[in-house]
Amino acid sequence: MKRSEVTDKPAIDPYDDPTGGWGSVKSLVEKSAQEGLLASTVWTTLGHQNKADGYQCASCSWAKPAAPSPFEYCENGAKATMWEITPKRCDRAFFAKHRVSELLEWTDHELEKQGRLTTPMTYDASLDQYVPITWDDAFRDIGAKLNALDPKSVVFYVSGRAALEASHMWQLFARIYGSNNLPDSSNMCHESTSVGLPESIGSPVGTVTLDDLDVCDMMFFFGHNTGTNAPRLLNAVQAARKRGAPVITFNPLRERGLMRFKSPQNPIEMLSPSEGTKMSSDYYQVRVGGDIAAMTGIAKALFALDDAARVNGGARVLDTAFIAEHCHGFESFEAFVRDAEWEEIARCSGVPRDELEHVARVYSKAERVIANYGMGLTQHRHGIENVQMLCNLLLMRGMMGKAGAGISPIRGHSNVQGQRTVGITEKLDLIPHAKFEEFYGFTVPKEKGLDTVEACEGILDGSVKGFVCLGGNFSRAVPETERIEAGWRKMQLSVQISTKLNRNHLLACENTYILPCLGRLERDMQNGVAQTVSVEDSTACIHASIGRSEPASPELLSEAKIVAELAKAAVAGRSTVPWDEWVADYGQVRAAIERAYPADFKDFNRRLGTPGGFHRDIGACRREWRTKNGKANFLTPESFDVDPDIDTTARDVLKLITVRSNDQFNTTVYGYDDRLRGVKGTRMVILMNANDIRRLGLTDTDHVDLETHAGDGVTRRVENYRVHAWPLPEGNCAGYFPELNALIPLWHHSRRAHVPAAKSVPVRILKRRAA
CATH class of the missing domain: 3.40.228.10 (Dimethylsulfoxide Reductase, domain 2)
Structure with a gap:
């Protein structure tokens, strides 16, 4: 029986208190206790969050002030910190106790709650378990597997948490290998x-x-x-x-x-x-x-x-x-x-x-x-x-x-904007490809790569054979959850560079690896020298981030080290990129970024410690319009209809919005209470206008199933959700991401940007029959 997301007594009670206030303080105290953290450890660590001489929040990407307050963090940012510095460990002993088929029945929250990953692992199908593997063997095996595949069939995904240095190295590695398939979190949101x-x-x-x-x-x-x-x-x-x-x-x-x-x-x-x-x-x-x-x-x-x-x-x-x-x-x-x-x-x-x-x-x-x-x-x-x-x-x-x-x-994730700035993109015209060829002596692939939607299409039709993830929980973040999971298992290679266990790790294919990395809060020592990384915030300011915490395991490697070792195993001799020198000194990576993007990163290393960060060269800030015609353009929409190819006029069709709770960040769920909406003990709820509830013959707290109304012959369904009356416009309903991604057709996306249209999903609400 699959573990339920619903507690014995879920409830929704109106929340009338302001955001912030004592509600936030109480929530953080409770969360630190749940993680088994000493209060002194938590508050000492948080004292360095979003400071010029500390680490940049691993949660959202909002701007960091030059003169920060002593408490320069929010409730969710503090929860992200606690989630990372937890004393809990998902180690060899954990994987020896549990088969993957068992873990697939656990919820997202329960998986991540096991704590920090500590050891490189590979999936053993004969045992249905993950077993330890040495770093050397993992890199050698993955390099060999990559070289047995067509580079055009391999995707190199990047989560929004990866630093600028590792991201720049990642896109070079992918392109030297022969792939422009570089989707990232931005494809899913902005x-x-x-x-x-x-x-x-x-x-x-x-x-x-x-x-x-x-x-x-x-x-x-x-x-x-x-x-x-x-x-x-x-x-x-x-x-x-x-x-x-x-x-x-x-x-x-x-x-x-x-x-x-x-x-x-x-x-x-x-x-x-x-x-x-x-x-x-x-x-x-x-x-x-x-x-x-x-x-x-x-x-x-x-x-x-x-x-x-x-x-x-x-x-x-x-x-x-x-x-x-x-x-x-x-x-x-x-x-x-x-x-x-x-x-x-x-x-x-x-x-x-x-x-x-x-x-x-x-x-x-x-x-x-x-x-x-x-x-x-x-x-x-x-x-x-x-x-x-x-x-x-x-x-x-x-x-x-x-x-x-x-x-x-x-923007959402902590460095999702910055990754695009340093080359994470599937679009050739957004990178200085001629410079890369000149600097490093290789030929950049000239065809457009796969974005997130196209990568998913490749998983479904079998053309994507390998998927290498620098962070994230890709399969949970994208539409068509069940179909994507089934397609994932048919691939030949899956590599997950991660800090915590998530459901994507459990979709074992022919060759599956978990490579645990340092978190942003942890000291990154290379050859005895402490390293600094960098991130870009939502306001296009670049900040230093300096980890201070003890690593969760002596076996952990940094993002940059893992990228370099994978590159050395897979593309050795195909470029002049000095992987070892870059890992020994991240300042050399920043110098390489400045060389490729001189306008945005002038004097990168010198300016990195600037309080509040240094601002990128954004021409529109000074009325310099870098458009094709040199002007700011009024662009006229075609119509008011945001769903031009779906009939949403049927009486029983509602438009679903997927939302996040205040106890989660992206696919990471910290708990089952959404305090700001008054939802307690569950995420399996559908919020509906009271008139729609009556019109559809339902009552508040009824249990329902939801089906996508798409007219494409594919059944997309989630079951046993609890209805609750909520003040939103008639014809609309809301429920939680990522659980309801299963209802989003892959083709239901922004027509040119390919962002999944998760804020307007046509669904039918079906009352469950009494058992």
Whole structure:
């Protein structure tokens, strides 16, 4: 019997307290006790988190200030630290006790809860167990297996936690081997940004820094649960609210972080009986997929305000000088917006006309506006258009390339943005391939490699034969869970470089290896010299990260060391990359990165210790548009319909949003309580509008199955989920990632960016029959 995600008495109780506050403190105390950590160890370690002379958080990628507070971490960041420094060990003895077929019945939480991996292992099919293998034998065997495969059939995946140094080495290793198959975490979340922003403003990343947040006089938030996914940003939002800046939020779910917040970093506030700061001045529960419609409504109201100003001789609402000097495509965008009907805007967005006009009036009076957004915009079929429409709103009023204004995509994993900066990409035009060939004497493959969706397609059709993962839990993070797991087992090679056991490790194929690595918090000694690594945050600032903790096992190797040894085993003599010299001194890797990317990494080693990091060369920050036409572009969407090829009008079809709890980060689940939503003891819940529950003949707490409504002949189903009434728009429902990835068709993704459309999955809710 498969272990259940549901406790004996799961419950949902309203949570009315602010985000942060004593709820966060209590949760951390409980988590440290569960991990068996001494309080002194935890708080000493956390004292170095996100500091210039310490380690950078292994959780989210939000910016790190130059003058950090003594408690420069959030609840989830602290949990990530505890998860890594746990005294629990998943060692030889553990694997000797358990068969893989048994472990497959465990939940994600139970697997990772076993603690840190300590020893290189390989799967023995005759025993159905992992058995130890020496590092030398592992590298030799993997190198031989790689050289027996066609490089085009091998995927080199990178998790968002890998440092810049290891990531740069990884992509060189893959390309010397002959593969451009370099998908990463960005493919799953923000590739819509990486495709959309360059076309709009000539930058693949945002333009906002912490300095801008300090002086803005208004913020937008679209599709981001800040309280769970980037809680330290709440301090900047709170400061803006206290100086009177409006914060206008669009999100189908009312998330606590952007409703009320009490900063754990402020002792006076913590001791106050107040309910904390009201974070959103206006909060609109836009319908799933209704963001383009809502933004069109705001733009339409702006045009009306500008028309009135011209008639009455008032100050223009639009920044016409900026548009004339810096922009292209304004006329077609204006025609689209003016032609849009208010009735259709309100129907598609779920936000009434008068409320969108109110937003436009507030926006029209602001001088320095920041637009923050998350995967609620990017994980749609029209994710790119969502991102570009938000850019259009900012360009209308010149809110780009000046202090206190700009676009702010809030990335998730701690270095996912940085990996793209140093070469992790399947797209040849995004790397300096001619330089790599000149520097290291090899020929870079010239065909496009596989992204995440294409890699999954290759797993399903059998064309992908080998999968080498630098971190992550790939099979759980992607769509089509059951089909991907079945396909994975048919591959010839699976290599997992990891710190914790996860389900992907248990999908044993012909040759399967677990290679345990150092975590970011641990001392990385090479030839007796302590090494420093680097990461990039969401605001394109580069930071040093210095591990201080004792390694979980003397057998662990660093990411860079493992990459170098794999490369030496598989591609020895095929390039002049000095693998051993780079491992002995990571500063040499940084010098190589600077050589390849001189604009972004000028004086890399000298500037690495800069408090607050040093900022990459982002032209759009100074109104330099690195687009094909040298302009910032108004890009007009085709329509308001974010799911153009699925009929979602059927009475019993709802649009599902997958979400994360405040007790998880990405696929890592720390526990079964989602405090900020009041969910206790389970993750197997479906949150639905009360009217939809009644309409479908259900009652609150009924148990249901869910099936994807895709019309492609494939059955995708999850079973025994508990229904709960929740304040979200009619026709929408929500449940947890990664469990509900099983419902996402692989082809249901952003059309050009290939990001899985996890924020708009058409599903049917089926009541379970009584036993």
